[in-house]
Amino acid sequence: MTVAKDNGKIDKIIEKYPSEPGSLIQVLLEIQRENRWLPKEALEKVSKKLKVPLNRIQHIVTFYKAFSLVPKGRHEVHVCTGTACHVRGAPRLLDSVQDLIGISPGETDQDLKFSLDTVSCVGCCALGPVMVVDGEYHGKMAPAKSEEVLKNYD
Amino acid sequence: MSEILLQIDGREVKASEGMTVLDAAQSVGISIPTLCHHEKLDPYGACRICTVEVETGGRTNLVAACIFPVAQDLVVRTRSEQIDQTRKTLLELMLAHAPDAPALLELAQEYGADKDRFEKEPSFCILCGLCVRYCAEVKKANAIGFVDRGPNREINFMPEIASKECWNCKECFPLCPTSYVQAAYHLTEALAFPPPASKPASEE
Amino acid sequence: MPRINSPAELEEFRKDIISKRDPNKPCIAICTGTGCLALGAANVVTALKEEIKKQGLETKVDVETKVDVRETGCPGFCERGPLLVIYPEEICYLQVEPGDAEEIISETIVAKKVIDRLLYAAPGTDNDEKIVRESEIPFYKHQMRNLIGNNIKIDPKNIDDYLAVGGYSALVKALCQETPEQVVEMVKNSGLRGRGGAGFSAGMKWEFARKSPEKTKYVIVNADEGDPGAFMDRALLEGNPHSVLEGLTIGAFAIGSHEGYIYVRQEYPLAVENVGIAIEQAEAQGFLGKNILGSGFDFTIEVHQGAGAFVCGEETALLMSLEGKPGEPRPRPPYPAVKGLWGKPTNINNVETWANVPLIINNGADFLSSIGTESSKGTKIFSLVGKVNNTGLVEVPMGITLRDIIYEVGGGVPGGKKFKAVQTGGPSGGCIPEEHLDIGVDFDQLAKVGAIMGSGGMIVMDEDTCMVDVAKYFLKFLAGESCGKCSPCREGIRQMHKILNNVSEGKGREGDIELLEELCEATRNASLCALGGTAPNPVLNTIRYFRDEYEAHIKEKRCPAYVCKELIAYYIDPDKCTACMICSRKCPAEAIVGAKKQIHVIDQEKCTNCGTCFEVCPSRFSAVTRLSGEPVPPPIPEEERTIVRKSEKK
Ligand SMILES: Cc1cc2nc3c(=O)[nH]c(=O)nc-3n(C[C@H](O)[C@H](O)[C@H](O)COP(=O)(O)O)c2cc1C
Ligand code: SF4
Ligand code: FES
Numbered sequence A: 001m002t003v004a005k006d007n008g009k010i011d012k013i014i015e016k017y018p019s020e021p022g023s024l025i026q027v028l029l030e031i032q033r034e035n036r037w038l039p040k041e042a043l044e045k046v047s048k049k050l051k052v053p054l055n056r057i058q059h060i061v062t063f064y065k066a067f068s069l070v071p072k073g074r075h076e077v078h079v080c081t082g083t084a085c086h087v088r089g090a091p092r093l094l095d096s097v098q099d100l101i102g103i104s105p106g107e108t109d110q111d112l113k114f115s116l117d118t119v120s121c122v123g124c125c126a127l128g129p130v131m132v133v134d135g136e137y138h139g140k141m142a143p144a145k146s147e148e149v150l151k152n153y154d
Numbered sequence B: 001m002s003e004i005l006l007q008i009d010g011r012e013v014k015a016s017e018g019m020t021v022l023d024a025a026q027s028v029g030i031s032i033p034t035l036c037h038h039e040k041l042d043p044y045g046a047c048r049i050c051t052v053e054v055e056t057g058g059r060t061n062l063v064a065a066c067i068f069p070v071a072q073d074l075v076v077r078t079r080s081e082q083i084d085q086t087r088k089t090l091l092e093l094m095l096a097h098a099p100d101a102p103a104l105l106e107l108a109q110e111y112g113a114d115k116d117r118f119e120k121e122p123s124f125c126i127l128c129g130l131c132v133r134y135c136a137e138v139k140k141a142n143a144i145g146f147v148d149r150g151p152n153r154e155i156n157f158m159p160e161i162a163s164k165e166c167w168n169c170k171e172c173f174p175l176c177p178t179s180y181v182q183a184a185y186h187l188t189e190a191l192a193f194p195p196p197a198s199k200p201a202s203e204e
Numbered sequence C: 001m002p003r004i005n006s007p008a009e010l011e012e013f014r015k016d017i018i019s020k021r022d023p024n025k026p027c028i029a030i031c032t033g034t035g036c037l038a039l040g041a042a043n044v045v046t047a048l049k050e051e052i053k054k055q056g057l058e059t060k061v062d063v064e065t066k067v068d069v070r071e072t073g074c075p076g077f078c079e080r081g082p083l084l085v086i087y088p089e090e091i092c093y094l095q096v097e098p099g100d101a102e103e104i105i106s107e108t109i110v111a112k113k114v115i116d117r118l119l120y121a122a123p124g125t126d127n128d129e130k131i132v133r134e135s136e137i138p139f140y141k142h143q144m145r146n147l148i149g150n151n152i153k154i155d156p157k158n159i160d161d162y163l164a165v166g167g168y169s170a171l172v173k174a175l176c177q178e179t180p181e182q183v184v185e186m187v188k189n190s191g192l193r194g195r196g197g198a199g200f201s202a203g204m205k206w207e208f209a210r211k212s213p214e215k216t217k218y219v220i221v222n223a224d225e226g227d228p229g230a231f232m233d234r235a236l237l238e239g240n241p242h243s244v245l246e247g248l249t250i251g252a253f254a255i256g257s258h259e260g261y262i263y264v265r266q267e268y269p270l271a272v273e274n275v276g277i278a279i280e281q282a283e284a285q286g287f288l289g290k291n292i293l294g295s296g297f298d299f300t301i302e303v304h305q306g307a308g309a310f311v312c313g314e315e316t317a318l319l320m321s322l323e324g325k326p327g328e329p330r331p332r333p334p335y336p337a338v339k340g341l342w343g344k345p346t347n348i349n350n351v352e353t354w355a356n357v358p359l360i361i362n363n364g365a366d367f368l369s370s371i372g373t374e375s376s377k378g379t380k381i382f383s384l385v386g387k388v389n390n391t392g393l394v395e396v397p398m399g400i401t402l403r404d405i406i407y408e409v410g411g412g413v414p415g416g417k418k419f420k421a422v423q424t425g426g427p428s429g430g431c432i433p434e435e436h437l438d439i440g441v442d443f444d445q446l447a448k449v450g451a452i453m454g455s456g457g458m459i460v461m462d463e464d465t466c467m468v469d470v471a472k473y474f475l476k477f478l479a480g481e482s483c484g485k486c487s488p489c490r491e492g493i494r495q496m497h498k499i500l501n502n503v504s505e506g507k508g509r510e511g512d513i514e515l516l517e518e519l520c521e522a523t524r525n526a527s528l529c530a531l532g533g534t535a536p537n538p539v540l541n542t543i544r545y546f547r548d549e550y551e552a553h554i555k556e557k558r559c560p561a562y563v564c565k566e567l568i569a570y571y572i573d574p575d576k577c578t579a580c581m582i583c584s585r586k587c588p589a590e591a592i593v594g595a596k597k598q599i600h601v602i603d604q605e606k607c608t609n610c611g612t613c614f615e616v617c618p619s620r621f622s623a624v625t626r627l628s629g630e631p632v633p634p635p636i637p638e639e640e641r642t643i644v645r646k647s648e649k650k
């Protein structure tokens, strides 16, 4: 499934950290960031190298929200649903983003263009509602404005 | 080891360091209900049915007897209106998932719990973790684990490991208070085990 | 960067930095914290730098006009960002755009003239007096900015800036003039209580950890900041990371620890970056590492990132996560001070708690204990957000009233709406109604009214907020964030959320309030950690103060705040509709039937209750109305829809 090149990248990340269970989450986070998802082969490698049983890795990658076991779209859209954004209309923003890109939180569209997720506060509460696309923050969002923003991605 | 004196339901109980309130109570024949506890496994404290009242330094707290360490002069009550009410609600919550589990029904009778109190969501698992912990702690096989969190938490067999380890073990089956682990195993076997070539002869 | 080996060398080095900085030289300090960056601060910085080059101010040798641009951390007024402050005059410009750069340089920097348009004006008083100086803006004026005041003065990526404002002098004092016991004593006497939630005495906690005979001990900064709606820890770590490092190092010295961790959520990439840089710089200069400042004390810090789990802010779950495990809290006892990370004694404090430490060491225990109330000392940073005019971070002395925070600092509720409640303490907290706005904010007073201090989230809610919806919101959040290990939390919260959901959808039943109360009781009593233990708070608290709203939902199927979608309808008043067509064009569901000179009608079948029409209908018409708990009048017959104007003049 994964090509050899990717495996090299993942090996390098694993090598960077001390081979001990304490590195587990940090290693997985970096693989996730570099590779954008966690292929099974990567988990098996990490399991061997850090000596953590696979069932625990499975628990961890499903427990923490940052990890994904399926490929993510080219653009990751995060709509903040923290309290501050909630009282300022995040639910409506989320509704309209869902309509616009046709997927629900946690999903990726068929052409791997967008992945949509909710996040609980990105620390820009004063600018709520907030949407983050590929790490870029967009504050004071409204349904119409989100359309403007999302138009720019392909 | 130094001796610790505490009081449980008005009785003086001698215990030693490292014991839990549950251990101490059991040593003098006071029974406290448990669901996720097992003497071969590390204390876990997940089902909370063993909730009791402890009094230290004038403050009363509700704690899980199976993990709370004994301490000198601790005053423990294993039954009270508050404890019984809490246990009743917990049972009702769990019965929504496993309405036919004998262990739950038995306790339900004692605490007057209504198994139809909450809308049924029969997942048949109360997540006591006995199977997962037994497999990890006693068998060191790690063939089964938890996935996800919160209300989405589930148990899950790892097909690659389970196909090698489970067929001649199955020691977790009788531990399960709801018989769900058995069903989960057979489901995994049917759906997700690696193709037969790599699979050892199974008894089924 | 030279390594500094003794207090004397540090003072020498500091003098050198300061002497190179002419206080009269113009300096533009522009916030490039996460908030302002989101509003485009990076482009403003680029524009300013280009403009400085273009106007030839870069190479000017005379100090008078050579300009510095300093990219700083967040001063808290994100709402009006991108913002900048021009020194030495302390001119504060808000909502600056790249297009303003030229004028800022030519007018303000060169010609020394203030640009009116960019100044602060109280909301709704555009023509009123503008305010020039940062410290006189009401939002800042009523604050006591001991901790975040320095943010605008410091480029967090440059340790020199921290040293220039006296940084690391507390470390010198602790390491070279005090014994660990004395440091513990000072922190104890200062009355500092933990800022992460429970408000436990920091000094006492340090003492427990100090007394443990174990050789290996750990100290940890809890920067998980899980409260969804709070960002003070982000601002501190991002804007003034060295103050946290300094506090942590002092704590490590007092406790006898040589290894520290900063556990920061990965949702804060800039904080991760800045604290990483700060650690590197501090190591290079000898504020971290072996034999710090020649004192013989060794200490290193490692950054660990959280992977997206609120429960990992809970200290024992945090430890699990640091050990590379799922964030399932451990039972206490044993407490982390006895058996923490890898089974060793561990002291965990919140970012803001650590940031207070250098202040105490520098200025003495009295400095902190003279601020605040009997039970709560010092200042607290709140994240004042929601329906309030000035949103942002506010640092105020303990004991200030909620009313002062909301109305003096926050400038009140916008849009002439009525205040309904202020929510403090995050998901474990509570909503405080109008009648209690005059309590002084401290740990005990907040607890008395059924809320908590928490980590400092403060969300203002107005008449448009539905309290059932608020409770539902928090329980949904908590259900998703429960680790799922213990049954009362996992199942109790799930059921409570279900009931609240039903109530908000008009499916509430008589007895639901009592059932909620019973579930609250069991969940609070039996949960393993404080996530479950405090999860009932948002429910109990809203029932306590807003029972009438629950009853309206249950008995009348009415949402008084017009929030719960299933209980409301939008309706166009035929007498008011002028057929302007704005709503029909904007409706995303294409549910509005209408044409020019045709009174518009909402097709209730198609309508998704998104409320767009209500918002876009020009206020001079106000033709769109909201209904709840009453039937929608039948649409007017088609033949009566044509508008005949009495006079056709426009
Ligand atoms: C569910 C839950 C989440 C928490 N989240 C945080 C957090 O994000 N940041 C924090 O500093 N403390 C958090 N706490 C409190 C910590 O458990 C702990 O009390 C705190 O870090 C101690 O530091 P302090 O004494 O300086 O407040 C949380 C507690 C609970 C129960
Ligand atoms: S109270 Fe909730 S979060 Fe805490 S241990 Fe129990 S299930 Fe986990
Ligand atoms: S609540 Fe959305 S950024 Fe904080």
Ligand code: FES
Residues within 6 Å of the ligand: B033, B034, B035, B036, B037, B044, B045, B046, B047, B048, B049, B050, B051, B064, B065, B066, B067
């Ligand atoms: S037996 Fe104690 S929590 Fe389950």
